[in-house]
Amino acid sequence: xxxxxxxxxxxxxxxxxxxxxxxxxxxxxxxxxxxxxxxxxxxxxxxxxxxxxxxxxxxxxxxxxxxxxxxxxxxxxxxxxxxxxxxxxxxxxxxxxxxxxxxxxxxxxxxxxxxxxxxxxxxxxxxxxxxxxxxxxxxxxxxxxxxxxxxxxxxxxxxxxxxxxxxxxxxxxxxxxxxxxxxxxxxxxxxxxxxxxxxxxxxxxxxxxxxxxxxxxxxxxxxxxxxxxxxxxxxxxxxxxxxxxxxxxxxxxxxxxxxxxxxxxxxxxxxxxxxxxxxxxxxxxxxxxxxxxxxxxxxxxxxxxxxxxxxxxxxxxxxxxxxxxxxxxxxxxxxx
Amino acid sequence: xxxxxxxxxxxxxxxxxxxxxxxxxxxxxxxxxxxxxxxxxxxxxxxxxxxxxxxxxxxxxxxxxxxxxxxxxxxxxxxxxxxxxxxxxxxxxxxxxxxxxxxxxxxxxxxxxxxxxxxxxxxxxxxxxxxxxxxxxxxxxxxxxxxxxxxxxxxxxxxxxxxxxxxxxxxxxxxxxxxxxxxxxxxxxxxxxxxxxxxxxxxxxxxxxxxxxxxxxxxxxxxxxxxxxxxxxxxxxxxxxxxxxxxxxxxxxxxxxxxxxxxxxxxxxxxxxxxxxxxxxxxxxxxxxxxxxxxxxxxxxxxxxxxxxxxxxxxxxxxxxxxxxxxxxxxxxxxxxxxxxxxxxxxxxxxxxxxxxxxxxxxxxxxxxxxxxxxxxxxx
Numbered sequence: 001x002x003x004x005x006x007x008x009x010x011x012x013x014x015x016x017x018x019x020x021x022x023x024x025x026x027x028x029x030x031x032x033x034x035x036x037x038x039x040x041x042x043x044x045x046x047x048x049x050x051x052x053x054x055x056x057x058x059x060x061x062x063x064x065x066x067x068x069x070x071x072x073x074x075x076x077x078x079x080x081x082x083x084x085x086x087x088x089x090x091x092x093x094x095x096x097x098x099x100x101x102x103x104x105x106x107x108x109x110x111x112x113x114x115x116x117x118x119x120x121x122x123x124x125x126x127x128x129x130x131x132x133x134x135x136x137x138x139x140x141x142x143x144x145x146x147x148x149x150x151x152x153x154x155x156x157x158x159x160x161x162x163x164x165x166x167x168x169x170x171x172x173x174x175x176x177x178x179x180x181x182x183x184x185x186x187x188x189x190x191x192x193x194x195x196x197x198x199x200x201x202x203x204x205x206x207x208x209x210x211x212x213x214x215x216x217x218x219x220x221x222x223x224x225x226x227x228x229x230x231x232x233x234x235x236x237x238x239x240x241x242x243x244x245x246x247x248x249x250x251x252x253x254x255x256x257x258x259x260x261x262x263x264x265x266x267x268x269x270x271x272x273x274x275x276x277x278x279x280x281x282x283x284x285x286x287x288x289x290x291x292x293x294x295x296x297x298x299x300x301x302x303x304x305x306x307x308x309x310x311x312x313x314x315x316x317x318x319x320x321x322x323x324x325x326x327x328x329x330x331x332x333x334x335x336x
Numbered sequence: 337x338x339x340x341x342x343x344x345x346x347x348x349x350x351x352x353x354x355x356x357x358x359x360x361x362x363x364x365x366x367x368x369x370x371x372x373x374x375x376x377x378x379x380x381x382x383x384x385x386x387x388x389x390x391x392x393x394x395x396x397x398x399x400x401x402x403x404x405x406x407x408x409x410x411x412x413x414x415x416x417x418x419x420x421x422x423x424x425x426x427x428x429x430x431x432x433x434x435x436x437x438x439x440x441x442x443x444x445x446x447x448x449x450x451x452x453x454x455x456x457x458x459x460x461x462x463x464x465x466x467x468x469x470x471x472x473x474x475x476x477x478x479x480x481x482x483x484x485x486x487x488x489x490x491x492x493x494x495x496x497x498x499x500x501x502x503x504x505x506x507x508x509x510x511x512x513x514x515x516x517x518x519x520x521x522x523x524x525x526x527x528x529x530x531x532x533x534x535x536x537x538x539x540x541x542x543x544x545x546x547x548x549x550x551x552x553x554x555x556x557x558x559x560x561x562x563x564x565x566x567x568x569x570x571x572x573x574x575x576x577x578x579x580x581x582x583x584x585x586x587x588x589x590x591x592x593x594x595x596x597x598x599x600x601x602x603x604x605x606x607x608x609x610x611x612x613x614x615x616x617x618x619x620x621x622x623x624x625x626x627x628x629x630x631x632x633x634x635x636x637x638x639x640x641x642x643x644x645x646x647x648x649x650x651x652x653x654x655x656x657x658x659x660x661x662x663x664x665x666x667x668x669x670x671x672x673x674x675x676x677x678x679x680x681x682x683x684x685x686x687x688x689x690x691x692x693x694x695x696x697x698x699x700x701x702x703x704x705x706x707x708x709x710x711x712x713x714x715x716x
Contacts, residue, residue, distance in 0.1 A: 004506055010578055014514045018521045035618070054619050055535040062526035062590055063541075068563075069556060069587025070548045087562060130357060133350045140519035143354050145703060147361045152699035153692045154648030156667045160674065160688040161364045164371065164681060176368060176383045176681070210361065215710065222711050240347060262488040267550050272652045273669075278674055293554050294651070297561070304558050311554040322550045329546040333539070 018061075025057045037062055061161035070072075074315070077308045085303040095309040105310075108287040114201055114319075115272065115288060120265040122209045124258060127216025131244060134217075144221065155211070155274035162207045163279060168192040197285040204286060207275050212268065216261045223257035224250060263321045270314055289314050349534070365692075372689045375486040376682035390482045392427075394436060398475050399461065402469035411464045419459035420480060429455040429479040436478035455479060491686035499683060500661065501690055504669040508647060510578060511665055515585035515646045516639055522586060523593030524635065526625050530594065531602035532609055542598070548591040557655055560584065564656065576658040584656050585649070589642050596641075599712055600634035601627060637709025640702050644695050666691040 033046035084091045130147060134140035150158060167177030168190060175181045180190040194200045226275050227250055235249045251258075274288035280286045282295065293310035296303050371384040382391045405412045418426065430438035431447055439445045447452045451465040455477070463475055496502045514591050529535075530542055561575070568575035604627070612622050628635075650667040657663045664672065670684075670691050677683045699706065 011510070011514045014579070014582060015517050015521075018518055021527060022521065026618075030406060030618065030620075036616075050618070051533075052535070055529045055533040058525040058529035058533065058619070058623075059541070061522045062594060065522065065583065066544075066548060066590055069560065070551055070591070071544075073556035073559035074551060075553045076562075080558060081418045087558075088711075112431050130354070133354050136347070139355060140354070143358045145700070146358050148703070149696070149699065150361065152648075152695040153365070153643055154650070154695070156650050156668050156670050156674075157648070157688050157692040160670065160684050161368045163674075164368060164685065165364055167681070174382055176380070177382065178363070178385070181383050181385070210364070213361075218707055218710055222707075265551075271552050271554065273554075276672060277650075290552075290554055293557075296454070297558060297655075304562070307558050311552070311558065314552045314553050318550050318552055324449055325550060326543050326546050330539075330543065333542065 021061065022057075025060075026054070027056065029053060072156050077311050077315075080304050080308040081312050083305050084303075085305055087304045089293045091305065095305045098306065099309050099313070104287060104292065107285060108289050108292045109281075109313075111201055111285070111287060112270070112289050115205060116266060118202070118205050118213065119269045120262050122205075123212040123216045123265050124220075124262050125214045126209070127218075127261065128220050128251075128258070130213065131217045131221035133252070135221060135224060144214075144217060148218060150211045151214045153211065155207075155272075156278050158207050159275050159278035160210055162203075162210075163194075166193040166203060194280055194286075195284045200280065200284055200286055204275055204279055207279075208269065209274060212265050216265065218259050219257060220254065223254040227253050263324070267318060267321060270317055357429075363684075368685050369689055371681060372491055373487050373489065374491075374682070375488055376491060376680075378483065378486060379682050379685075382563075388485050390484050392480060393483050394478070394480050396436075397464055397479065399474040399477055401474050402471055405469045408464075411466060412468050413465075414463040414469065414474075416461055417459045418455065418461055418477060419481070424459070424481045424483040425457050426455060426459055426479050427457075429453075429477060431475070431477065433476075433478065436522035437480055455475065468534055491682045492690070495683055495686045495690065499669075499673065499677075499687065500664070501666070501669060501687055502662050503662065504666045505690065507663060508665045508667075511581055511585075511653065511686045512643060512646045514578075514582045516642045518582060519586040519589040519593050519642060520635055520639060523590055523597055523638070524628065524631070525623065526590075526594050526629055527597035527601050528619075530598045532622075533619060545591050545594050545598075549595060551591075552587060553651060556588070557651075561655060574665060576656065576660075578657075581652065581656045584652055585642075585646050588652070589645065592641065593638050596638050596709060596712055597634050599632065600631050633705065633708060634712070636702070636705040637712070640698060640706045641709055643698060647695055 028051055033050045035043050035047045035050060037043075038046070080087050081095055082090060082092060084094075114269050120130040130144075134143050137143070153161070165178045166180075167175070168180055169175050169177075170192075175184055175190055179193060184190055193203050230247060231249055231253070235245050240249070271290055272288060273294055276282060276286055276288050277294070282288075282291050289310055293314070296307040296310060367384045370387050371379055374384065374387055378387075378391050378394060381393060395418075399417045400414050402414070404416075405414045407413075426441050428440055429445070430436045430439040431445060431453055432438075439455070441455055441457045443454070445455075447453055449465070449467070453461065453463050453475070455461045461477065463469075476667050486673070496505075529659060530538060530545075564575040564580055568577070568580075608630075609622060612626060617625070648667060650671060653665045653668050654671075657665065657668075659668065659672070673683060673687055
């Protein structure tokens with residue numbers, strides 16, 4: 001109870017602090033440069049000053065936070081990648097040399113590439129198929145809602161859910177994991193799935209596909225509904241069948257949306273960490289970059305130089321998507 | 337959508353396929369929930385899909401201690417019931433761990449030195465011996481029982497009290513609520529400034545926000561950890577504080593918040609804002625009285641995103657709040673349990689369900705806003 005009370009108190013203080021800043025700074029600005037009273041000349045001068053200052057009052061906290069939490073750390077990570085484990089001594093490119101000489105890095109890089117190919121492809125494809133099918137049936141919204149549901153589940157919760165499915169009992173005992181039970185039912189040999197090198201990566205990817213398909217489905221479903229009916233009617237009149245309509249008429253019209261979904265999931269995949277940490281912690285050849293980076297941050301007291309190098313690899317992989325996003329946003333702004 | 341394919345066999349195929357996919361997608365969560373309310377002895381020996389059928393269990397029990405014996409004629413007898421009131425049927429029993437199923441119920445088993453053991457289907461047993469029973473512990477009895485399905489909330493009771501999930505639940509709330517509200521306030525002001533105020537460098541700011549949307553969290557962790565250590569030392573409070581994690585979540589959530597809200601606010605009709613300006617309202621008044629109420633749907637969308645993201649986050653909590661018991665959030669606690677109680681599925685399933693129940697409630701009740709938010713800002 002005491003914890004709850006103190007938690008509530010800190011919450012209220014924190015939130016009040018924000019409100020007080022915005023109200024206080026704006027009222028202060030109006031007090032120092034009053035625009036309602038005084039001579040016309042003064043008013044117009046004050047108005048000009050107030051209008052010049054106010055955007056920065058509005059933007060101020062956001063700019064400070066973005067600078068401290070995102071902009072400065074990116075620059076500092078690049079700097080740290082040239083320093084030793086404590087971040088004090090300059091070591092040149094030693095960390096990069098280490099990185100490209102380590103088997104661990106190539107293992108996680110290869111796994112990351114697998115994730116990057118499989119997860120966005122599978123999620124987008126399944127999402128597209130489900131979206132187009134659920135649009136045609138009366139209980140489609142219920143179906144969508146249920147397939148969308150894993151989106152609300154944490155990666156670690158999802159990992160527990162799937163670890164239970166992959167559970168393995170050795171030696172003749174009844175299997176309580178669903179997958180092994182199904183395998184046994186069909187006369188197969190039960191396996192300890194997450195310890196089979198190479199293939200275990202796919203069992204981990206299934207978890208992320210399970211979570212992300214709903215996201216792809218929701219976005220693509222909206223895009224499909226935005227397709228003008230005339231194009232489809234014209235195709236029907238020309239005698240196109242269902243599959244032709246889907247692949248030749250509908251899909252080409254939503255390429256832009258498919259690309260957005262694809263890149264969004266790609267970025268998520270690059271950051272994936274919780275699932276690997278919870279399922280295998282990188283054992284049995286399942287290491288990925290994000291987990292490796294986390295590992296180096298704390299391993300043996302932490303090696304900031306090597307951690308930063310791994311982070312930079314992730315960043316470099318993201319940059320193409322970042323550039324594409326900015327271009328797209330700029331084009332949209334000009335079009336408005 | 338395509339009228340020509342209605343009522344064709346294809347439609348039935350679509351129904352069947354969607355049904356199949358829905359089942360695949362919901363079964364994992366359903367299995368977790370069903371397991372979490374099963375009796376832990378049953379959970380560990382049979383799959384959750386058998387939860388409604390009787391299960392066979394092999395159990396070891398001890399008979400009453402020798403001091404409970406009574407003399408009947410020239411025999412010393414100990415009577416009791418193995419099941420002690422709980423439902424079930426015993427099928428086989430034995431007296432040694434090597435042969436736990438040596439005898440069928442109803443038969444009399446000969447133990448050494450003329451001692452006998454008889455076990456009935458309902459659990460009644462009779463131990464008899466020509467000599468007095470000695471020692472302080474009761475005879476071990478092995479038996480196999482058919483136990484009817486049993487559902488219980490014991491697993492939840494256990495994880496909430498002894499496994500510390502109750503505490504973690506409070507911690508999660510303490511982290512999540514301010515970390516959801518603060519970024520909304522900060523971002524709403526910034527979004528208004530970027531959408532409707534004139535100042536040099538506005539386009540650059542918008543581009544920067546879009547760029548920061550995709551910056552991986554991993555880039556920020558090490559420098560921030562260093563900064564937090566320095567700042568914590570300066571104030572003498574250590575580096576792991578609630579304030580620290582609120583601000584971290586605020587910082588990481590801001591790009592999406594500003595992006596979403598700016599898109600929405602920029603789309604509001606210009607006439608409303610212009611006419612308010614002509615009437616002499618300051619930007620602060622316009623924001624407070626016009627923009628905030630009008631952009632409620634966008635604010636709600638982002639609030640849900642941020643809530644789900646913060647509640648489900650593990651990485652930031654582990655780095656900025658640490659792993660000590662009194663600060664662990666639900667996701668962190670679940671991870672600890674996964675390490676320490678790896679095989680105890682009754683603990684893990686119940687704990688996992690507690691961590692996902694709040695997001696699921698939020699999801700199902702506010703799905704409309706979530707979908708709308710996704711559609712306006714599907715970049716993060």
